[in-house]
Amino acid sequence: MVKASESFEDKEWVVKGPHASMVIKHPVESLEGEILLLLRVHGRIRLSQIWLRCKCHLWEVSLALKRLKERGLVEESPLEQ
Numbered sequence: 065m066v067k068a069s070e071s072f073e074d075k076e077w078v079v080k081g082p083h084a085s086m087v088i089k090h091p092v093e094s095l096e097g098e099i100l101l102l103l104r105v106h107g108r109i110r111l112s113q114i115w116l117r118c119k120c121h122l123w124e125v126s127l128a129l130k131r132l133k134e135r136g137l138v139e140e141s142p143l144e145q
Contacts, residue, residue: 090120095128103138110143 098118102109115125132138 090118090124092124092128092131095120095124096132099125099128099132100137108141108143 095118099114102114102117106113111125111129114129115122118125129138133140
């Protein structure tokens with residue numbers, strides 16, 4: 065634990081830039097295509113299932129879904145119990 069008098073800037077272990085795993089690894093257009101294909105095959109699908117099948121960061125899937133939703137290509141709805 066860092067004491068109140070210590071500064072994070074003095075520590076070598078402080079991350080000063082984006083973590084390597086946070087760098088975009090999939091072009092958003094490619095993810096949009098993958099998501100549309102998954103929806104064609106499965107119809108309705110959970111976000112978690114899309115994320116696992118696309119093998120990318122959750123925020124990347126969220127961005128692709130947001131763009132698809134803005135263009136009217138997908139819609140969100142609650143799962144029926």
